[in-house]
Amino acid sequence: xxxxxxxxxxxxxxxxxxxxxxxxxxxxxxxxxxxxxxxxxxxxxxxxxxxxxxxxxxxxxxxxxxxxxxxxxxxxxxxxxxxxxxxxxxxxxxxxxxxxxxxxxxxxxxxxxxxxxxxxxxxxxxxxxxxxxxxxxxxxxxxxxxxxxxxxxxxxxxxxxxxxxxxxxxxxxxxxxxxxxxxxxxxxxxxxxxxxxxxxxxxxxxxxxxxxxxxxxxxxxxxxxxxxxxxxxxxxxxxxxxxxxxxxxxxxxxxxxxxxxxxxxxxxxxxxxxxxxxxxxxxxxxxxxxxxxxxxxxxxxxxxxxxxxxxxxxxxxxxxxxxxxxxxxxxxxxxxxxxxxxxxxxxxxxxxxxxxxxxxxxxxxx
Amino acid sequence: xxxxxxxxxxxxxxxxxxxxxxxxxxxxxxxxxxxxxxxxxxxxxxxxxxxxxxxxxxxxxxxxxxxxxxxxxxxxxxxxxxxxxxxxxxxxxxxxxxxxxxxxxxxxxxxxxxxxxxxxxxxxxxxxxxxxxxxxxxxxxxxxxxxxxxxxxxxxxxxxxxxxxxxxxxxxxxxxxxxxxxxxxxxxxxxxxxxxxxxxxxxxxxxxxxxxxxxxxxxxxxxxxxxxxxxxxxxxxxxxxxxxxxxxxxxxxxxxxxxxxxxxxxxxxxxxxxxxxxxxxxxxxxxxxxxxxxxxxxxxxxxxxxxxxxxxxxxxxxxxxxxxxxxxxxxxxxxxxxxxxxxxxxxxxxxxxxxxxxxxxxxxxxxxxxxxxxxxxxxxxxxxxxxxxxxxxxxxxxxxxxxxxxxxxxxxxxxxxxxxxxxxxxxxxxxxxxxxxxxxxxxxxx
Ligand code: SF4
Ligand code: SF4
Numbered sequence: 001x002x003x004x005x006x007x008x009x010x011x012x013x014x015x016x017x018x019x020x021x022x023x024x025x026x027x028x029x030x031x032x033x034x035x036x037x038x039x040x041x042x043x044x045x046x047x048x049x050x051x052x053x054x055x056x057x058x059x060x061x062x063x064x065x066x067x068x069x070x071x072x073x074x075x076x077x078x079x080x081x082x083x084x085x086x087x088x089x090x091x092x093x094x095x096x097x098x099x100x101x102x103x104x105x106x107x108x109x110x111x112x113x114x115x116x117x118x119x120x121x122x123x124x125x126x127x128x129x130x131x132x133x134x135x136x137x138x139x140x141x142x143x144x145x146x147x148x149x150x151x152x153x154x155x156x157x158x159x160x161x162x163x164x165x166x167x168x169x170x171x172x173x174x175x176x177x178x179x180x181x182x183x184x185x186x187x188x189x190x191x192x193x194x195x196x197x198x199x200x201x202x203x204x205x206x207x208x209x210x211x212x213x214x215x216x217x218x219x220x221x222x223x224x225x226x227x228x229x230x231x232x233x234x235x236x237x238x239x240x241x242x243x244x245x246x247x248x249x250x251x252x253x254x255x256x257x258x259x260x261x262x263x264x265x266x267x268x269x270x271x272x273x274x275x276x277x278x279x280x281x282x283x284x285x286x287x288x289x290x291x292x293x294x295x296x297x298x299x300x301x302x303x304x305x306x307x308x309x310x311x312x313x314x315x316x317x318x319x320x321x322x323x324x325x326x327x328x329x330x331x332x333x334x335x336x337x338x339x340x341x342x343x344x345x346x347x348x349x350x351x352x353x354x355x356x357x358x359x360x361x362x363x364x365x366x
Numbered sequence: 367x368x369x370x371x372x373x374x375x376x377x378x379x380x381x382x383x384x385x386x387x388x389x390x391x392x393x394x395x396x397x398x399x400x401x402x403x404x405x406x407x408x409x410x411x412x413x414x415x416x417x418x419x420x421x422x423x424x425x426x427x428x429x430x431x432x433x434x435x436x437x438x439x440x441x442x443x444x445x446x447x448x449x450x451x452x453x454x455x456x457x458x459x460x461x462x463x464x465x466x467x468x469x470x471x472x473x474x475x476x477x478x479x480x481x482x483x484x485x486x487x488x489x490x491x492x493x494x495x496x497x498x499x500x501x502x503x504x505x506x507x508x509x510x511x512x513x514x515x516x517x518x519x520x521x522x523x524x525x526x527x528x529x530x531x532x533x534x535x536x537x538x539x540x541x542x543x544x545x546x547x548x549x550x551x552x553x554x555x556x557x558x559x560x561x562x563x564x565x566x567x568x569x570x571x572x573x574x575x576x577x578x579x580x581x582x583x584x585x586x587x588x589x590x591x592x593x594x595x596x597x598x599x600x601x602x603x604x605x606x607x608x609x610x611x612x613x614x615x616x617x618x619x620x621x622x623x624x625x626x627x628x629x630x631x632x633x634x635x636x637x638x639x640x641x642x643x644x645x646x647x648x649x650x651x652x653x654x655x656x657x658x659x660x661x662x663x664x665x666x667x668x669x670x671x672x673x674x675x676x677x678x679x680x681x682x683x684x685x686x687x688x689x690x691x692x693x694x695x696x697x698x699x700x701x702x703x704x705x706x707x708x709x710x711x712x713x714x715x716x717x718x719x720x721x722x723x724x725x726x727x728x729x730x731x732x733x734x735x736x737x738x739x740x741x742x743x744x745x746x747x748x749x750x751x752x753x754x755x756x757x758x759x760x761x762x763x764x765x766x767x768x769x770x771x772x773x774x775x776x777x778x779x780x781x782x783x784x785x786x787x788x789x790x791x792x793x794x795x796x797x798x799x800x801x802x803x804x805x806x807x808x809x810x811x812x
Contacts, residue, residue, distance in 0.1 A: 009669065009691030011683075012726070017711050018697050018734075019465065021797045023783030024704040024727060025542065027386060029790040031741055088738070130739030130791070253744070307744040307755065356753045358775040359381070360613060360623035 031129075034302075035089035037251055041242035042096055042297065048225045048235035053104035057231050061099040063108050067115025068095025075124045090129050094118050097137035100232025100293055101337070102144075103155055110151060114140045134344045135301045138337050145337070155192055155228040192229045193222060193288040194333040197280050210280040222287035233290040243296030252300035255312035256319075260295040261286060263320025271328055279328045291323065294336035304344045310354040311347075318343045377577075378604035379614040381751040383784045385607055385705070389543035390581070392664050392671045398549045400675045401688060403479055407449050407679035408460045408716040409435060411469040414509045415516045416442030421471065427454045430482035432655050435471050438504070444517045444719075445507040447655040448473060449677035451480040461712040463701050463721070470716070473679065486653045491560065496568045499650055503568075506649035507656045507719075512536055512547075512610070512639030513702060515720040518646065521636055522568050528631040530569050534619055535562050535576040537585065537640040538603055538610030541703025544723040546660040547640050549673045551578065551585035554644060559589060559596040561643025564650055566597070569636060575599040576640065577619050579609055607705060608782040612637045614751050626778050641722070661717055663689045665726035667696055676717055683713035685724050696726040705783045735792035746785035746795060752778045756785035760798040768809070771802040779803065 049057040072091035076083050085091075098118050102111065121143070122136025123129060145152045191199060196213050221227055225235025233239075247254040269282040285291065290298075299305060299319050306315050319339045326335025412418035419436035423429060429448040436446040452475040462468035491499060504519035524530050535558065539547040551558055558576065566574040576593075578586050580602045589600045601619050603609050613624045615637060622633040630637045638646075641659060648654045657678055664671040669690035676685065682699070686692065700707040701721050717724075746756040754775055762771045779799040786795040 009687070010693070011691045012686060012696050012699075012713060016697070017699050017709070018732065019709045019711055020698070021794065021800070022704075022706050022708070022781070023787050023796065024698060024700055024707065024709065024725075025385060025387070025731070025787065026733070026735065026792065027383075027788055029745070029788070030792065031738060031790050034741075034743065034790055084736070085738070128739060130741045302741050302743045305742075307742055307747050307757070351758070355774075356747070356755055358626050358754060358778045359379075359617075359752045360626050360628070360778075361775075 031088045031090070034251060035093050037249055038246065038297075039089065039093050039096060041246045041249075041251075042093075042100070042232070044238035044241045045100060045232045045235060045293070045297075046096070048238035049100070049104070049231040052225050052234060053231060056104040059108070060102050060104060060106050060111055060231060061096065063111035064099035064102065064115050065092055065095035067112045068092065068098065068119050069115075071116040071119035072124070075120060085129060088129065091119055094123070094136045097232075097297060098140050100297070101137060101141040101230045101290065103152065104231055105154065106151065110144060110148065114144055117143050130303055132303055133347070134341055135298055135304045138298055138341050138344075142337050142341060153195075155195075192333070193218075193227055193284070194327065197284070197288075198333040201277070201279075209277070210284065214280055214284050219283060219287060222284075227288070229288070230290060230293070233293040236287050236292050239292040239296055243292065246296060246300070252296070252302075253305065253309070253312040255309060256300045256305055256316045257295040259313050259316025260299055260319045260323075261291065263317045264291060264324055267321060267324040268328070271324070285324075285327065289327070289334045290336040294323075294340055295319070298337070299340045299343070304347060306347050306350045306354065308351065308354040308356060311350040314350055314354070315343050315347070318346065377601060377618040378606050378609065379617045379751060381749060381753060381784070382606040382608065382614070383749040383788055384605070385542050385787065387542065388581070389664065389666070389704070390545050390548070392543070392666070392668075393545040393662050393673055394548055394582075396545075396549070396672045398553055398660050398673045398675050399688075401677070401680065401684070403450065403475060403477065404677070404680060404684060405475055405477075406455075406681075407452075407473045407475065407677060408681060408714075409446060409449065409471045409473065409679035410460065410462055410716060410718055411436055411446065411471060413446065413515060413678070413718045413720070414444040415514065416440065416444075416520075418469075419443055419446050421457060421469075423454050423457075423471065425454055425456055428452070429454060429473065430480050430484075432482040432485050432657060438507075438517075442517055442520050444509045445505060445655070446471075447507055447657050448482075449657045449679045450475045451478050451482075452476045461710075461715045463708055463710065463715055463718060465708075465711060485655075488651045488653050491564045491567065491647075491650045494650070496570070499564055499568050502650050502653075503646055506645070506654070508642060508645050508649060509656075509719050510639055511641040511645060511659060511720055511722065513706065513720050513722065515718070518638065518642055521638065522565060524569070524631045524636070528634075530571055530631060530634055530636055531573055532620055532635045533562060533565050533569060533571050533574045534615060534630075534635055534637045535574070535598075535640050535643055536610050536612070536615055536637055537576050537578040537582075537589075538615060539582070540579060540605075540607045540610040541705055541707075541723070542607075543664050543725050544662050544703045545664075546662045546673055546722045548582050548585050550641055550644055550660050551582070552588050555585075555588040556592055557644040557647040558640045559592055559598050559643075560651070561640075561646040562598050562638075563596040564646055565636065565638060565643065571636075572597065573599075575601050575619050577601045577603050577609075577615050579603050579605045581605045607784060607787075608751055608780065611751060611780055611782060613780075626775065656719055659717070659719065659721070661685060661721055662723040664723065665692075665696070665728070666731065667693045667728045668726055669693055678717055678719055680717045681714050682710070682717065682724050685717075686713065686726070692726060692728070694728050696728040697732040698725075698727040700725040700727065705787065706781065737792045737794055739791060740793060741791055743790060745788040745790065749784040749788040751782060751784060752780060754779060754785075756795045756799070757789070757793070759802070760793055760795050763798040763802045768802050768805040772806045776802045777806060
């Protein structure tokens with residue numbers, strides 16, 4: 001502060017001070033980082049899909065993800081809007097999530113159509129990220145499922161699954177050679193565990209038993225992912241790793257997956273206890289189909305899930321109940337996608353129901 | 367009652383955020399330095415909420431330190447006093463803290479810094495009557511020094527139907543970077559404690575507590591060492607922003623909620639800043655009006671950040687000079703803290719009674735964010751201490767649905783900035799809230 005060094009000190013010039021509103025500091029989170037972390041959480045499931053489905057998985061993932069990104073860019077370009085939203089990685093995430101929901105043998109054009117459906121119909125027509133009501137990846141998946149039921153439910157074992165796990169819907173194990181010897185059609189298609197369950201249920205006289213698909217060794221396979229199904233849904237282990245990471249990073253509201261899964265467990269346990277021929281035991285339901293993928297990655301999409309804790313619990317329970325109803329009584333063996341989309345539609349209502357009361361709120365007497 | 371009250375789980379409120387960087391390390395261990403006397407002071411006329419005071423001096427008048435420059439312009443108003451001895455060189459306009467020029471009194475110091483002989487004598491506060499104490503506070507021009515600048519004697523005169531049973535002093539200093547209150551508590555705890563006791567006496571309240579965030583253990587220890595003598599409780603609070611907001615502080619300490627739209631007195635409390643308490647003590651015990659305060663000059667680009675005891679009316683540029691200037695060109699000058707402070711366009715803005723800090727931001731700290739659509743992540747909802755839903759509210763406001771925003775309690779917003787701090791989409795949530803509040807007030811007036 002002395003006089004000599006006063007001349008040496010650098011004083012501000014004050015000509016271009018920024019006038020902006022408080023707060024003047026900001027946390028370092030941004031949308032891009034959030035999306036990036038969710039994508040990283042998907043990596044174990046992506047790897048698992050490549051392990052179990054081989055190069056076909058890589059093909060589906062790359063084509064779908066690219067199409068989604070291209071679709072986003074093309075829309076923005078056509079709408080003459082800046083391309084900056086591409087940077088937030090949300091289109092890439094949508095593409096990856098859609099790929100996780102496609103069969104490994106999906107042909108390239110299904111992937112492309114899916115990517116465009118997700119971004120254009122699922123997101124951009126609503127006004128872009130944040131304005132969509134439904135989970136874009138699920139919109140595409142369900143649209144494909146309805147339009148092309150055969151293509152979307154033909155599960156052809158590829159990659160590592162080709163040699164293993166070949167089992168006819170009857171529960172009888174076959175190997176490639178036996179199939180070839182019996183002059184089976186060139187395309188071998190098999191059922192997912194849920195499909196097998198639906199098949200077994202059709203056994204006449206209510207004598208159905210799910211024993212062939214619910215042995216201990218089966219559960220181990222289901223848990224690790226050695227089974228048929230959409231690309232990303234098969235490995236419970238990989239999905240759990242990613243899902244738990246998301247919960248710890250507080251990137252998803254934990255109430256949604258936990259209540260979703262718990263509801264499915266309780267619901268199926270009750271039904272199974274009352275009528276064992278109706279549906280397989282709860283553990284089977286938890287480990288098969290798209291439950292974990294749906295609960296951790298699809299239902300938790302921030303944009304399309306409720307904002308309050310109470311709302312998230314209701315949302316999770318609702319997804320669980322609808323999933324079970326479809327799985328047990330519905331026309332499709334799997335109900336996770338439908339249940340999430342249905343609950344997406346109810347989110348505005350749920351948010352209203354669980355409206356927060358301000359701190360110190362006193363209801364005004366009328 | 368004067369035992370240390372630091373519960374195993376520190377007291378707090380639901381909601382709030384934890385800013386990643388608190389910046390307090392720059393100045394929290396730096397003792398308050400007395401600022402050198404200046405040649406020129408610029409005292410803004412209106413430094414309080416309520417009616418502006420009426421100027422009673424004219425150009426050419428000689429004044430002594432502590433002489434009245436302006437009288438309170440009503441009950442909700444506060445007098446203004448000369449920061450030093452000298453001559454009034456002009457009564458004109460100077461840059462104000464809100465970005466527009468405002469009436470100001472210019473004083474040329476005579477270098478003698480002589481106290482006025484018209485000052486009242488010091489009182490023994492333990493013996494003086496409540497009325498005597500209160501009128502002393504009113505005549506000393508004391509206002510809320512934490513930022514609100516609400517005349518203190520008004521807060522100490524609750525309407526008879528409001529029963530006050532608790533005096534709370536805000537030593538939370540939850541704003542990042544600021545350490546003026548912290549140093550004040552560490553260095554002169556007895557002034558703070560005595561000021562608290564004086565307020566207790568005026569209100570006839572025995573329940574007096576000082577809330578301090580736990581990141582200031584030295585302040586807690588210093589206050590505690592003397593707390594017993596004054597019958598004051600020291601309460602440790604969780605470090606959480608905005609712990610120092612009146613309603614959140616009352617909740618943390620007493621568990622009471624101020625009803626929506628209400629004032630602290632609706633919860634039986636009077637809340638004052640610790641610096642205000644120290645000023646009260648000076649006014650009562652020494653007869654000194656409010657003419658100086660501790661100000662933190664800080665920022666990562668400030669060469670030698672510190673805490674200074676400066677006269678009201680000191681241009682901010684002087685503080686920058688005392689802090690040995692800057693390392694690089696600042697892009698933002700903020701009066702107050704980074705969460706709620708106001709960006710300034712001129713370094714000539716003078717220190718007011720409620721200026722607790724001068725913050726310079728530059729370089730990497732300045733990021734001009736581009737805001738995007740709300741992704742409904744809920745981070746703002748989790749952060750809002752008032753339990754509003756800032757994200758959905760901001761969408762209503764963007765669509766100019768102000769009455770819907772009103773129904774969704776936008777008027778309860780504190781403008782604390784916790785939501786905007788947390789928002790990954792960088793939405794200008796606080797601006798939106800301010801806009802809606804202004805629109806609703808305007809509609810209400812019509
Ligand atoms: S923090 Fe931002 S993006 Fe998240 S819900 Fe609030 S306003 Fe929307
Ligand atoms: S600025 Fe208002 S809406 Fe935002 S967190 Fe603070 S009180 Fe809540």
